[in-house]
Amino acid sequence: MEVALKEILLSKGKVWLGIDIDPSWIQFQPTRKGVRGDVTLMVFPFAKALQLPPAQVAELIGKHVKSEVSFVTDFEVIQGFLNFVFSETLWSDQLIAIHQNDSFGIADPDSKQMVMVEYASPNTNKPLHLGHLRNIFLGYAVAQLKKAHGHQVIKTQVINDRGIHICKSMLAWHRFAPLQSNGERETPANSGLKGDKLVGKYYVEFEKYLQLEVKEVLTRWNTGDFSNTSASALEKFQELDQALVGKEGKAEAAILDKIKELAKNETEILRAAQDMLVRWEGRDPETYLMWSAMNGWVYEGFAVTYQRMGVDFDKLYYESDTFLLGKDQVMDGLARGVFYQKPDGSVWIDLTPDGLDEKLVLRSDGTAVYMTQDIGTAIERFHDYPSLSSIVYTVGNEQDYHFKVLFLILDKLGYSWAKNCFHLSYGMVDLPSGKMKSREGTVVDADDLMEEVVNAATVMTQERGQIAELTEGERHNLFESIGMGGLKYYLLKVDPKKRMLFNPEESIDLTGNTGPFIQYTHARINSLLRKAGPIQIDESALVIESGEIELIKVLAAFPQTIAEAADNYSPALLANYLYELTKAYNSFYQQSPILNETNEGLRAARILISRNIAKVLKTGLIILGINAPERM
RNA sequence: GGUCCGCUAGCUCAGUUGGAUAGAGCAACUGCCUUCUAAGCAGUAGGUCUCAGGUUCGAAUCCUGAGCGGAUCACCA
Numbered sequence: 001m002e003v004a005l006k007e008i009l010l011s012k013g014k015v016w017l018g019i020d021i022d023p024s025w026i027q028f029q030p031t032r033k034g035v036r037g038d039v040t041l042m043v044f045p046f047a048k049a050l051q052l053p054p055a056q057v058a059e060l061i062g063k064h065v066k067s068e069v070s071f072v073t074d075f076e077v078i079q080g081f082l083n084f085v086f087s088e089t090l091w092s093d094q095l096i097a098i099h100q101n102d103s104f105g106i107a108d109p110d111s112k113q114m115v116m117v118e119y120a121s122p123n124t125n126k127p128l129h130l131g132h133l134r135n136i137f138l139g140y141a142v143a144q145l146k147k148a149h150g151h152q153v154i155k156t157q158v159i160n161d162r163g164i165h166i167c168k169s170m171l172a173w174h175r176f177a178p179l180q181s182n183g184e185r186e187t188p189a190n191s192g193l194k195g196d197k198l199v200g201k202y203y204v205e206f207e208k209y210l211q212l213e214v215k216e217v218l219t220r221w222n223t224g225d226f227s228n229t230s231a232s233a234l235e236k237f238q239e240l241d242q243a244l245v246g247k248e249g250k251a252e253a254a255i256l257d258k259i260k261e262l263a264k265n266e267t268e269i270l271r272a273a274q275d276m277l278v279r280w281e282g283r284d285p286e287t288y289l290m291w292s293a294m295n296g297w298v299y300e301g302f303a304v305t306y307q308r309m310g311v312d313f314d315k316l317y318y319e320s321d322t323f324l325l326g327k328d329q330v331m332d333g334l335a336r337g338v339f340y341q342k343p344d345g346s347v348w349i350d351l352t353p354d355g356l357d358e359k360l361v362l363r364s365d366g367t368a369v370y371m372t373q374d375i376g377t378a379i380e381r382f383h384d385y386p387s388l389s390s391i392v393y394t395v396g397n398e399q400d401y402h403f404k405v406l407f408l409i410l411d412k413l414g415y416s417w418a419k420n421c422f423h424l425s426y427g428m429v430d431l432p433s434g435k436m437k438s439r440e441g442t443v444v445d446a447d448d449l450m451e452e453v454v455n456a457a458t459v460m461t462q463e464r465g466q467i468a469e470l471t472e473g474e475r476h477n478l479f480e481s482i483g484m485g486g487l488k489y490y491l492l493k494v495d496p497k498k499r500m501l502f503n504p505e506e507s508i509d510l511t512g513n514t515g516p517f518i519q520y521t522h523a524r525i526n527s528l529l530r531k532a533g534p535i536q537i538d539e540s541a542l543v544i545e546s547g548e549i550e551l552i553k554v555l556a557a558f559p560q561t562i563a564e565a566a567d568n569y570s571p572a573l574l575a576n577y578l579y580e581l582t583k584a585y586n587s588f589y590q591q592s593p594i595l596n597e598t599n600e601g602l603r604a605a606r607i608l609i610s611r612n613i614a615k616v617l618k619t620g621l622i623i624l625g626i627n628a629p630e631r632m
Numbered sequence: 633g634g635u636c637c638g639c640u641a642g643c644u645c646a647g648u649u650g651g652a653u654a655g656a657g658c659a660a661c662u663g664c665c666u667u668c669u670a671a672g673c674a675g676u677a678g679g680u681c682u683c684a685g686g687u688u689c690g691a692a693u694c695c696u697g698a699g700c701g702g703a704u705c706a707c708c709a
Contacts, residue, residue: 032652042651044689054689080689081652123709163709319709346707355635356705363707370709400636401704427638428702435702466669482671494645497637499702501644503658510671512657513645520671528668568648576646579656590664590673632671 001071001086002028002039008069009061016064017057019049030553036076037083038553044080054080091552092542092605098555098612105558105619107150113389114152116381117143120311121395123160124298125169125203127196128305128446130429130436130502131396134491137625138426139394140311141492141571144623146392149566154385155314158377161295162320167276169199170290171269172206188297194304194447195297206269213267214260221263233266308450310484310625315384317377323368325376329413330362338412349409359405374406375413382417390420392569397425397497424569427499429491444502454483456508457516465632466527481627482516483508488626489515493575513579515626518617521582523632524589525614532595532607542608543601547588551609554584558616562623571624578620585613 006026013021025045031037043061047054055077062075062082074085098104119139122128128136140155147153177185188195220226226234240259244252264270279287306312330347333339339349339361347362361371368376382388393403403423410418429436436443458479461467467475490507494500510516544552557577565573594610597603618628 027649027651029649029651035652040652044651048689079652121709160709165709344707357634360707365707367707369707373709396703397637398703399709402709404636425637460671464669464671498645499638503644506644506658509658512671514657514671516671517657520669524669524672531668564648570648572646573648576656579646583656586672587674589668590670593667595668631669 001090005039005041005065005069005072005084008065012064012068016061017046017050022049025049031083035078035083036085038086038549039084041082041084042080043082047080058082088544088549091549092539092544094556095542095544095548095552095605095608095612096539098552099608102615103619104612105562105616106148107562109147109150110152111150112152114154114385114387115146115390115392116154116156116385116388117146117392117394118156118158119143119394120157120306120313121160122157122302123165124196124199124295125165126200126438127194127301130444130446130449133309133446133449133487134426134429134500135394135396136306136309136311137488137491138496138571139392139424141574141624142392142394142424142566142569144625145562145566145569145571145574148562148619148623151566154388155312156317156381157313158317158319158322160319162280162291162323164273164277165203166291166295167273167280168206169203170287170294171273171276172202172209173199173294174290176202176205176209188300194301195299196301196305197447199294199298199301206273210264210267210269213269214263217263217266218260229266233262236262305446305450308447308480308484310627317381319373322377322380323373325380326372326374327362327366327368327376329375329379330372333361333413338409349412351405351408354408356401356405356408359409361409370402371406371409374402375409378406378410378421379415382415388417390417390422392422392424394424394426397427399423400425422569424496426496429500429502431502432504444504449507450484450487452504453487453508454480457483457486457510460510461632467632470631478629478632481629482510482519482632485515485519485621485626486510487515488624489518489575492571492624493579495572496570515621516632518578518582518621519626519629520632521586522614522617522621522628523630525585525610525617526630528594529607529611529614535604535607537604537608538601541601542605543599544605545602547592548605548609551584551588551613554581555609555612555616558620574620575624578617578624581613581616585610 005028006023009026010021010023013019022045027042027045029040029042031040041058041061043054043058046061047057050057058077058080062077062084065072065084066075071087071090072084073087076083076085117139119142120128120132120136122132143153143155173185179185180190184190186193186198188198191198193201217229221229221237229237237259240255240262244255276287280291330339333349334341334347339347341347342364344364345366346360346364348358348360350358352358359371360369361375363369378391381391395403400423403425407418407421407423410421431442431444433442461475461479461482465478467478470478486509487507490502491500493513510520558581561574561577565571565577592606594603594606597606621628
């Protein structure tokens with residue numbers, strides 16, 4: 001409608017007002033709540049150009065539009081705002097159009113370019129935690145949004161399966177896991193422990209032991225015993241020890257931290273882990289076997305977690321496969337002068353002209369760093385999918401700088417797709433007690449949390465739910481859908497780029513702005529529709545009043561919301577829209593009879609609206625990765 | 633210190649081409665189940681949109697500066 005009005009203003013404006021109309025003057029917005037009208041035209045730009053009072057200009061435009069545009073039945077002028085009132089048939093036509101479109105809001109599949117969405121880049125030494133949940137739900141929802149918006153989507157993850165962290169778990173398991181009577185060490189099979197939990201347990205063991213050893217080293221150093229200490233460490237220690245003199249508070253703590261770091265590298269157990277990494281890179285059979293076995297346990301554990309989360313991937317990338325990929329690209333870039341080499345052999349890129357720093361892209365010993373690997377992986381992906389147009393990286397905002405540099409390097413290497421790549425940067429999840437810290441044991445485990453929210457949903461649903469007709473299995477699914485729905489919505493409703501607070505009590509709440517609130521409304525509408533039975537709707541006899549129009553307006557905004565949420569990589573926009581729609585419907589539902597309405601045309605219109613609101617709620621929830629139960 | 637991000641009600645958050653009286657939820661208080669699912673609805677109370685300037689018909693929104701909080705600036709990933 002706005003498009004039509006704009007065209008008329010552009011074509012007739014000169015005749016009506018006597019001057020050429022600049023398209024930028026034409027600014028529409030939905031008419032404010034509580035004011036009569038459907039769409040508002042800003043008249044200030046016109047008034048300014050005409051040198052006339054806004055009210056007078058508004059009156060002039062309004063009169064012409066009313067007489068020449070069929071669907072505008074009236075207009076009203078308030079201050080500098082010109083509010084148009086649309087005809088009722090316009091709204092009933094709109095409702096019918098929505099009703100007839102089963103995939104309302106969803107763009108034609110594959111009508112847009114192919115995008116790859118990367119989310120969940122777990123390390124294989126620890127179980128998943130709350131931070132991963134935000135990452136994964138967010139990435140999955142963005143993938144779904146892109147799909148709904150017409151893109152072909154490849155969901156992927158990079159698994160950080162190599163490096164010192166996994167060697168730590170391996171070493172600790174090898175040293176500390178008790179030998180059982182049959183000669184085996186602890187495994188998921190013989191202990192019943194989930195694979196990722198088992199490996200994580202030994203990672204913690206490693207860290208504990210490391211801390212003990214660090215303490216010993218520090219004690220030795222403080223008493224002047226430097227046996228077993230490398231010459232370079234001794235030198236640095238003396239330097240730092242000198243620097244301590246006269247320092248207090250923060251400055252002192254910073255130096256003490258550095259000394260601690262130094263001591264870490266002088267511990268036997270860390271050196272053993274480093275040796276193990278070297279052996280792994282040398283494909284030492286025993287090490288490699290242990291590595292693949294323990295990673296296998298972790299993958300089995302992750303699979304269970306992912307399944308409960310309801311997410312999946314189309315393609316997996318393993319760092320152990322990709323960590324060397326970037327080296328050729330770096331050597332190639334070096335030859336072309338994009339990079340430069342220092343005397344020690346390390347390769348760098350100078351980004352100071354772009355306002356950034358110099359960045360290492362290859363170590364002096366020729367091994368790959370994080371950046372090398374990411375360069376290689378990105379290029380590999382465009383080889384794997386020749387029609388790919390961009391990659392979305394769902395990674396925490398602590399890596400903003402890394403991705404800025406990565407995209408810049410890819411651009412300098414001459415890849416035109418680099419400018420299409422996007423870092424979906426999300427904020428950290430804080431707890432009421434502050435930041436999650438693994439060292440302090442304040443990390444919220446993903447499996448534990450999911451169990452908790454589903455338990456809470458189970459209790460509440462058994463108490464209040466309409467579940468008498470459901471089988472045992474259906475109930476189980478329902479509890480799962482409500483608990484997980486609440487958790488997902490809780491994490492998705494907040495603007496992704498913002499840091500957010502995770503309040504455990506609120507996360508299991510089922511009232512207010514929550515997932516279950518929306519699910520409940522959807523289920524209630526379905527109950528209503530079941531009672532209504534099959535109905536014949538006489539489209540020409542629909543009766544639409546102001547309350548109905550309000551709901552149709554919100555419904556009609558759905559496609560636009562999908563588009564915006566997809567373009568902005570923000571499931572939060574969709575989540576908030578669904579909440580608005582739910583609130584609007586509930587308010588209507590409480591004050592207007594639907595099945596009990598005696599006016600046939602009105603009853604039909606209300607049923608039609610209810611049905612289509614349920615349809616939109618379900619479509620939207622599924623995009624967010626949330627189930628929409630038929631009854632609850 | 634350089635760079636980037638954030639700051640809106642007691643708490644958690646919406647507020648995206650600058651637009652009318654800044655909105656929700658939670659917590660507090662008051663009502664509404666003998667009509668379609670009360671996980672709901674209606675209402676009361678709660679605001680110097682961190683601060684100071686600027687741009688203009690109009691600023692929570694754009695610009696500049698300051699304050700507070702966070703991230704980042706590794707031959708870690």
